[in-house]
Amino acid sequence: MSDIEQAPPGVDSTVPSPARMYDYILGGTANYEVDRQAVEKVRAHMPDLEDAAWANRGFLQRSVKWLAENGIRQFIDIGAGLPTGNNTHDAVQRVAPDARILYVDNDPLVEIHAKSLLEGVPGTAFITADFRDPEGLLGHEQTRAMIDFTQPVALLLVTVTHFVSDEDDPWGLVRRYVSEIAPGSYIALSAISSDRQVSEELDQVTAVYAKSSSQGAYPRPRAEIERFFTGLEIVPPYEGAPAEVCHIGVWGAEDPDEANSDGSRLGYAAVARKPA
Template identity: 40%
Template structure:
């Protein structure tokens, strides 16, 4: 179930796109010269960009698995990005074999890969939409066909809101997406930050100035309010490697500079 909703001439490879830059950080091949050049600029300014992206991806995997283990059978993954296995449906179905997943992204390149990698196993769908218009997501036919809003849902905003500027009302976006979710739902959210190396991370936004979305890095005190209405489960809002790690963390090393906060909230 895939709604591409675009023509080939809408794919712009001349400007870097955050989803394709993220694919490059993860070692993927679904990116273009403009994406690679911008990503390398970020890496020069912030050498922790690659391990941060990988740690964030691992956080997503653990948070989805945890949510599925708590009985969540439905996931709305907004800002899906270039498919990189294991994807949300693959992780969730290791715990809940019939888990349903609605994938959403605003990049036609993501849509081009969605049919082959995300939606060919049933109970999963993809459609193009922008998180800045949350009502269009909630009202989309694909979402309504997949997701039963009478049952708990995991809303996923992983590595997404730092591409929403303050004047685009990220708090309002999260509120709109989450306000009608039933009791027992989850909010899985991570966000890039300057909190762990302020000396270099603030400059990383320069590489995104010509991208399709600019970068707004926020501190913990600005990120935690996104969980209003979704009290955080243990261990709270933490640096992503520290969120319920499934392998021991070294006492020192690169994980101490991972530039993401992450957490999971539970709707009472």
């Protein structure tokens, strides 16, 4: 997408959007000049940005495959983003063709792309809803029609909580969602961390996101990311690893040392089970 005139109704191509910026970072074409300029400003202060994004896609794909292999047949992917290929339903339905995947995002361009990508794909749907509105999201007609809350569900929160400020209490929101899902359900969550970044550089990065449609980004220290998993049983991220959060790219990696690139170390991830 190269010019403002091409923006569909409801899409503001004059303000960068995190979904479109992420698409550009991953080499997609569903973005505008304003998004590309914003990404380049971020990249100047976070050179491992692209590596981090691919490490995160690896986490998403490996974790949902693992969840499907471990019997999960319903997925709610919140902050799903613009499709770049090998999305949640591709990875899941290769293992379990009967699985159902509900995609959720609050970006209008994601809705347009998702609807065309998912047309005719059995077991998939997209709704426009906001993570910060659990009642609206969980009570949505499509959610109720598609998800059986008496059965285990995988709730995917893959690089979305860092778009929610402390004031909006992302920990309380995760608790609220977890309270609605059956024992034996899982959450898979990744988030960008502030741990390995120089604070002046990070300030420059967050300043770019402050002017985006999300109105902010909130990289957090490890302990604050670990808090998302309070009361849940974290799964060891790979054989022989302790059951704790890990750097994003390491989760489920065949060779964790090799996967632990500079980009991978920009954030943390875990998959955790809701106990009985």
